[in-house]
Amino acid sequence: MAIGLTRATLPQTAAVDLRTYARGAKRRRELLLVWVFLLPSLTVFFLYRILPLLWNVALSFQQFSLFRGTRWIGLEHYVEMWQDDVFWTSLWNTLIFLLSAPVGILLALAVSLMVNADIRGRNVYRTIVFLSYPLMTVAVGIIWRWMYDEKVGLFNFVLRKLGLIDAPLAFLQSFELVLPSVLLANIWQILGFYMIVLLAGLQNIPQNLYEAASIDGASRWQQFVKITLPMLRPALFLAFVIGIMTSITSFDLVYVMTQGGPSHSSELLVTYIYKAAFELSKLDYAAALTVVQFLLLVTLTWIGNRMSGGDAGAVEREG
Amino acid sequence: MTGRMRRILLNRFVVAPVVVAAVVLVWNAYVASHADGIVTGHVVDRFGRPVADATVRMMEQNFTTNSQRGTTRTDANGAFRFQENRSHRIQLRAEKPGAGRSNQQAVRLYFRSQHVDLTEPLVLDGGAK
Amino acid sequence: MNRPKPSRSDPMHRYPRWPLHVMLVAISFAMLLPFYWVLKTSLTGENIFVYPPSILPHHAQPFYYVDVWYFIPFARFLLNSVIVSVLAIVANVVFNAMAAFALSKSFPGRGWIITLLLSCMMIPFQTTIVPAYLITGKLGLLNSYLGLALPTFSTIVCIFVYKASFDAIPRSLIDAARIDGLSELRILMRIMLPLSTSAIATNVILAFIWSWNNFLWPLIVVRDQAMQTLPLGLSRFLSDHENTTGALYAFCIMVLAPGIALFLMAQKQFIRGLTSGATKG
Numbered sequence: 001m002a003i004g005l006t007r008a009t010l011p012q013t014a015a016v017d018l019r020t021y022a023r024g025a026k027r028r029r030e031l032l033l034v035w036v037f038l039l040p041s042l043t044v045f046f047l048y049r050i051l052p053l054l055w056n057v058a059l060s061f062q063q064f065s066l067f068r069g070t071r072w073i074g075l076e077h078y079v080e081m082w083q084d085d086v087f088w089t090s091l092w093n094t095l096i097f098l099l100s101a102p103v104g105i106l107l108a109l110a111v112s113l114m115v116n117a118d119i120r121g122r123n124v125y126r127t128i129v130f131l132s133y134p135l136m137t138v139a140v141g142i143i144w145r146w147m148y149d150e151k152v153g154l155f156n157f158v159l160r161k162l163g164l165i166d167a168p169l170a171f172l173q174s175f176e177l178v179l180p181s182v183l184l185a186n187i188w189q190i191l192g193f194y195m196i197v198l199l200a201g202l203q204n205i206p207q208n209l210y211e212a213a214s215i216d217g218a219s220r221w222q223q224f225v226k227i228t229l230p231m232l233r234p235a236l237f238l239a240f241v242i243g244i245m246t247s248i249t250s251f252d253l254v255y256v257m258t259q260g261g262p263s264h265s266s267e268l269l270v271t272y273i274y275k276a277a278f279e280l281s282k283l284d285y286a287a288a289l290t291v292v293q294f295l296l297l298v299t300l301t302w303i304g305n306r307m308s309g310g311d312a313g314a315v316e317r318e319g
Numbered sequence: 320m321t322g323r324m325r326r327i328l329l330n331r332f333v334v335a336p337v338v339v340a341a342v343v344l345v346w347n348a349y350v351a352s353h354a355d356g357i358v359t360g361h362v363v364d365r366f367g368r369p370v371a372d373a374t375v376r377m378m379e380q381n382f383t384t385n386s387q388r389g390t391t392r393t394d395a396n397g398a399f400r401f402q403e404n405r406s407h408r409i410q411l412r413a414e415k416p417g418a419g420r421s422n423q424q425a426v427r428l429y430f431r432s433q434h435v436d437l438t439e440p441l442v443l444d445g446g447a448k
Numbered sequence: 449m450n451r452p453k454p455s456r457s458d459p460m461h462r463y464p465r466w467p468l469h470v471m472l473v474a475i476s477f478a479m480l481l482p483f484y485w486v487l488k489t490s491l492t493g494e495n496i497f498v499y500p501p502s503i504l505p506h507h508a509q510p511f512y513y514v515d516v517w518y519f520i521p522f523a524r525f526l527l528n529s530v531i532v533s534v535l536a537i538v539a540n541v542v543f544n545a546m547a548a549f550a551l552s553k554s555f556p557g558r559g560w561i562i563t564l565l566l567s568c569m570m571i572p573f574q575t576t577i578v579p580a581y582l583i584t585g586k587l588g589l590l591n592s593y594l595g596l597a598l599p600t601f602s603t604i605v606c607i608f609v610y611k612a613s614f615d616a617i618p619r620s621l622i623d624a625a626r627i628d629g630l631s632e633l634r635i636l637m638r639i640m641l642p643l644s645t646s647a648i649a650t651n652v653i654l655a656f657i658w659s660w661n662n663f664l665w666p667l668i669v670v671r672d673q674a675m676q677t678l679p680l681g682l683s684r685f686l687s688d689h690e691n692t693t694g695a696l697y698a699f700c701i702m703v704l705a706p707g708i709a710l711f712l713m714a715q716k717q718f719i720r721g722l723t724s725g726a727t728k729g
Contacts, residue, residue: 030553033632037550038561040543041602047583048599049568052576059578114472119465127715128476131483134711134718136661138679139700142686143486149691152495154485161500188479193722200723220463249574252663256683270574277578278668286578294575301570331713381519382693407514427511431518 053294059287066283077288087289089264090272091296094248096179097186097268098300101243104187105236108194113228115195116202126199130192137189141256144185148172148257172258178266182257186250194239201235202228241304248297269293350430358401360437362393362413362421365445369397373415373443379406380425397440407431413441420444486697493694512698520699524674525681528593529660532677535597536659541651543602545644548610549636569604574664581668591671600659606651609721613647614640650721653714660707678703 060077062070081087115126132140147154148171156168171181205228213223251270254260260267260275269289277286327333358377362370373393378385388406393399393413407428414420421441428435488494491508495501516522551558573580580599581590589595617640625635641648663679670676676684682703685696711718 030632031555034550034553034555037546040539041547041607042561044543044598044602045565045568045604048573048576048580049571051583052579053571055579055582056575111472111475114468114475117465117468119468119472125472125476127712129479130715130719131708131711132479134657134661134707135704136663136679136682136707138661138663138682139704140482142682142696142700143482146489146691146697147482147485152497152499152501152691154481154501157495157500188482191479196719196722245572249572251574252679255663255667256686273574274577274664274668277581283578283582290575290578294571297572297575298570335709335713382515382689382695407518408511427509427514429510429514 056287056290056294059284060291062284064284064287077285080285081288081292086264086267086272090260090267090269091292093179093265093267094269094293094296097183097250098244098247100183100186100190100247101240103183104190105194105198105239105243107187108191108198108239109232109236111191112195112198112202116199126195129195132189133192135189137252138256140185140189141253144181144188144253145172145257148181173262175262175265178258178262182254182266185257186247186253189253190243190246194243197239197242198232198235201232204235205231237304237307241301244300244304245297248293248300269296350433353434354430354432355434356402356404356432357434358404358409358411358426358437359398359435360411361396361398361440362415362443363397363440364418364443369393370413370415370418370443371395371397373397373399373413373418375399375401375411375413375441377401377404378410378412378423380408380410385410405432407433411437411441413443415443418443418445486700489694490697490701496691496694512694513702515693515695516699516702519695520681520685521673522681522699522702525676525678528596528675529677531593532596532666533656533659535593536600537652537655539597539601540603540606540655541648544606544651545610545636545641545648547602547607548614549632549640551607551611552614565604565607573599577664577668580665584669590669591675593675595669596666596675596677597659599665600655600662603655603658605721606647606654609650610644610647613644617643646717646720649714649717653710653717654721656710657707657718 061072061074063073063076064070111129115122115129146152150156150168150170150173153168153171155171156165159165160168169177171177209227209231210223213227218226249270250268251274254266254268254271255274258266260271264272270293273286273289273293276282276289360375362373362375364370371393375391375393376387377389377391379388388409389401389403391399391401399413407430409426409428411424411426412421421443424437424439424441426435426437488505489496490512491510492505493512494506551562576599584590584595584598587595589598621639622635625639630638661679662677663683666677666680667683670680673684682699685699689696
């Protein structure tokens with residue numbers, strides 16, 4: 001039997017309360033759902049990104065031992081770092097290693113321009129160049145380590161065959177050659193990645209710009225400088241920023257190829273951090289080193305972002 | 320077969336694992352049926368004549384060591400037979416006092432205990448050493 | 449080179465094609481040479497002990513691969529890697545989709561969460577290893593599959609990939625579903641995910657590659673040889689046997705093969721995932 005409750009018969013305020021209460025409950029349910037859905041991801045990020053960042057800072061001011069607990073010692077670790085030759089060597093090496101970003105990007109720019117041209121088989125070329133990037137870096141390191149081998153390596157063989165050198169070069173055992181050698185292996189592996197990023201940027205450039213410029217009589221070089229480069233700016237700086245991040249954190253290659261040797265000439269900050277923490281068991285000192293590494297990373301990324309006109313994520317939003 | 324089912328089944332992400340699984344199964348079946356551990360061969364002297372009653376030693380090899388696993392003797396026709404090879408990488412050497420010894424013959428197999436009948440004989444180099 | 453030939457499709461760009469092909473072939477050669485060299489050595493064992501090496505393989509034989517299979521617990525390493533990767537992939541797809549779904553609604557604090565996530569992208573894994581090790585130890589997960597996979601259970605890049613995909617779904621569809629009375633979870637699973645298969649594929653590919661190739665974290669967390677993953681096993685083999693056997697290179701090839709096969713099958717998803725934000729999450 002219909003009770004006869006309608007909007008017309010209910011007092012107006014009661015009807016409004018009923019609706020808002022219903023909406024409120026639904027809203028609360030929705031909010032609960034949102035936070036429940038966010039919880040797993042946020043937990044992972046909290047546990048393994050945010051908390052470690054903060055804990056590193058705290059640890060860097062403490063003396064930490066798994067057995068004896070912690071004790072605040074202020075800046076002692078940083079003083080120790082200042083006087084630590086290996087730290088300065090590894091910092092310097094890391095900065096040199098960062099060169100693999102611009103060099104790699106320039107090479108990748110050339111390659112992507114070639115691949116982007118209207119030629120047959122461009123997808124095959126693109127695949128071949130990109131093939132090295134998804135590989136296990138440990139295996140890549142082993143392969144290159146052996147190609148650099150003094151006695152039986154490919155490079156020595158080719159150089160001697162070509163008559164460029166008389167005696168074999170010990171690439172990975174020489175103080176001067178070890179870092180460029182590892183750099184070359186790193187560039188080989190990351191070239192494909194830069195190429196993909198730049199290709200995406202190139203393909204976003206509207207063709208009619210080039211057509212209009214051609215009609216206006218611009219040469220291909222002029223078209224390159226006035227159209228391609230400016231429109232590639234976001235992609236170039238995205239690649240640069242990512243390149244900085246991956247170069248600073250490139251652990252596998254150095255660990256496998258040289259273990260940081262000979263005598264720390266190829267020691268990077270990240271390998272020194274690993275050694276300090278897990279081979280020398282100085283977790284607190286490693287935390288201080290990590291803080292410095294993170295500051296370096298943030299500074300360089302900030303500079304890269306500013307130089308790109310503020311938004312290195314532009315490609316992401318467009319693409 | 321409906322069009323949608325066909326698309327799913329012929330999707331490379333389905334075909335590839337299925338093919339891999341099939342190959343693995345067939346290979347395992349082959350291995351199971353041929354892994355009896357038997358190694359046969361024969362010993363000749365440097366003139367090509369079969370040598371009876373020569374001692375043949377089988378050694379198991381890994382990256383760094385060589386350890387002896389068995390010995391047997393050749394029969395009247397110079398043939399020998401090992402029954403219990405458990406390895407995939409062995410070395411054989413034949414020897415007969417007065418007729419010399421053969422070199423260390425490496426035999427590498429595709430799987431452990433693979434049944435193998437060696438075609439190349441072990442050649443004794445002759446002469447007392 | 450004197451008379452430019454018209455290109456096949458664009459009359460605006462008249463220039464000869466063959467110099468491009470020459471250069472690209474040279475570059476391809478440089479990129480493929482290490483593969484060829486290691487493949488040749490794994491099949492012949494040449495130029496490990498003998499110099500000068502030969503350019504073409506002589507006496508190819510597959511027995512180094514047999515050595516790797518039996519002398520190294522390769523099957524065990526493979527199993528470990530597969531388990532860790534599967535854990536990481538499943539968790540990634542589930543958690544990232546959930547988080548992206550939540551982010552596609554408006555709620556108080558949404559902007560803060562997004563800023564938080566974007567800034568977490570700035571924290572690379574290598575700057576967290578010491579505390580991550582301590583945390584994993586406190587959780588009792590050292591030397592376990594869960595401990596190996598846990599840091600990779602969610603990645604910010606993939607969350608944004610899903611979000612972009614969800615944002616592209618027309619609101620009318622979702623509103624219609626709401627009116628029909630579907631619960632939010634149902635909406636996610638029945639409507640949004642099936643329309644986002646490319647985002648899922650991208651997530652699967654990226655999660656697989658990152659967890660499969662991960663070396664530093666297993667190096668820190670694994671204590672027993674039985675729990676080693678493939679990269680770890682490979683590096684231990686190198687330090688045990690150095691350059692003394694072709695089996696090392698056969699091991700390399702066996703380790704690289706799944707990655708290469710997967711990449712060749714799933715190039716599009718791979719490349720799309722990398723260009724949409726592309727930092728290691």
